Amino acid sequence: MLIALISDIHSNLEALQAVWREIGGEDVILCMGDLVGYGPNPNEVVEFVRGRMEERNFLCIRGNHDNAIAFGAEWGFNPYAREAVRWHQRVMSIENLEFLRRLPVRGLFKDDAGRSYLMIHGSPRAPLDEYLFPWLPESEFRTVLGYVRQDDLLVGHTHVPMLKLINGRRIINPGGVGQPRDGDWRAAYALINTDEEPPDNVEFHRVEYDVEETARKIVEAGLPRFLAERLFEGY
Numbered sequence: 001m002l003i004a005l006i007s008d009i010h011s012n013l014e015a016l017q018a019v020w021r022e023i024g025g026e027d028v029i030l031c032m033g034d035l036v037g038y039g040p041n042p043n044e045v046v047e048f049v050r051g052r053m054e055e056r057n058f059l060c061i062r063g064n065h066d067n068a069i070a071f072g073a074e075w076g077f078n079p080y081a082r083e084a085v086r087w088h089q090r091v092m093s094i095e096n097l098e099f100l101r102r103l104p105v106r107g108l109f110k111d112d113a114g115r116s117y118l119m120i121h122g123s124p125r126a127p128l129d130e131y132l133f134p135w136l137p138e139s140e141f142r143t144v145l146g147y148v149r150q151d152d153l154l155v156g157h158t159h160v161p162m163l164k165l166i167n168g169r170r171i172i173n174p175g176g177v178g179q180p181r182d183g184d185w186r187a188a189y190a191l192i193n194t195d196e197e198p199p200d201n202v203e204f205h206r207v208e209y210d211v212e213e214t215a216r217k218i219v220e221a222g223l224p225r226f227l228a229e230r231l232f233e234g235y
């Protein structure tokens, strides 16, 4: 079984389509939230995901931007993010907002080898808000795993790819599809191959997409220009 991990699409349709061309045929897709926010195509991204969730094995949880846009909970957002939240609330359809409201905060998955996974956008301690950055001390990751009953924890939120291994258990972040922040502008995703032995059966991938087009649409929509510029730098 091949499990594709994606996260933080952020209304970037071009990045999602580029990733989908590589993972669309995998057995399972697990998405760790933030379908929307920042980018220019929230309705298109949500409708793409809704359609695929109906026809195949595709699980998706809620991120802090999905939550902010669906419920108006934007505390702690920077001015650019907040402006994008307001813009999303104006342009998104009722049906798509309702879809965001129904996304669960946590997801569970068990693969065909019996390994179990907890999906959460931020961390078990603050599901929508805490950032598990790769440079945190190992003791933090140990503490976090203390709140998880499953074998592995799958997160998003930082937009930085990460693999932490602690006593045979893993914390995996595939990186950001639609707004990478590790200095590489290309869309990020990861693959778990359950035909191989864990923990070394996860691979991180990058794929180029039409970033010029996404940036053009951000500016055209009247969203902050900074949100277009950062896509080229991957920060």
Ligand SMILES: [Mn+2]
Pocket (backbone or CB within 6 Å): 008, 034, 063, 065, 157, 158, 159
């Ligand atoms: Mn995000």
